[in-house]
């Protein structure tokens with residue numbers, strides 16, 4: 491999907507009432523005072539606002555998103571709650587416009603399945619984490635490979651199912667990026683979504699080096 495197309499599609503979703511999340515990443519992440527946190531696919535900014543409160547004035551939270559509509563909502567949300575220690579960056583997950591080793595914590599909720607190049611996203615997560623930094627990600631995986639006819643269908647990808655990779659592929663991306671040990675914090679039973687069978691999980695890992 492081209493950036494322009496992603497932007498239009500998700501900006502429309504920004505105005506909808508629908509819940510865009512698929513797990514409880516933020517509930518497990520436990521950001522503490524002074525930490526620098528990043529939310530990948532920050533959407534309307536709810537998790538950014540919540541983390542900004544937890545890290546306090548000595549910490550900072552970056553929300554990363556490509557959709558102007560989502561970013562507009564997120565910035566308004568942060569303003570409404572008087573958040574001064576957060577900022578939103580418009581960029582692709584595959585090319586995160588943040589320096590190396592900047593983050594203590596990276597979270598993401600139901601977003602990585604939307605990315606076209608998932609290996610690059612995981613490489614980027616590894617790059618922006620400090621040594622000893624952690625990620626907590628809620629996402630969806632496919633029980634069996636999604637058929638090619640849907641995999642590249644932008645509507646089906648935006649519906650949070652067609653972009654999902656299998657659990658094995660998911661773990662392979664993590665390992666290749668440098669995350670050796672991955673903890674499964676929650677995992678659903680498989681369920682039907684669109685034309686696929688998927689499951690959602692929340693996973694965590696640490697950048698050791």
Ligand SMILES: C[S@@+](CC[C@H](N)C(=O)[O-])C[C@H]1O[C@@H](n2cnc3c(N)ncnc32)[C@H](O)[C@@H]1O
Nearest residue numbers: 500510511531533555556557560582583599604
């Ligand atoms: C399903 S929403 C989840 C939003 C939020 N995390 C939540 O739980 O409410 C996915 C978000 O990822 C963003 N997104 C999708 N693909 C992206 C990409 N390649 N780069 C950056 N952001 C992307 C969309 O704009 C959207 O805000």
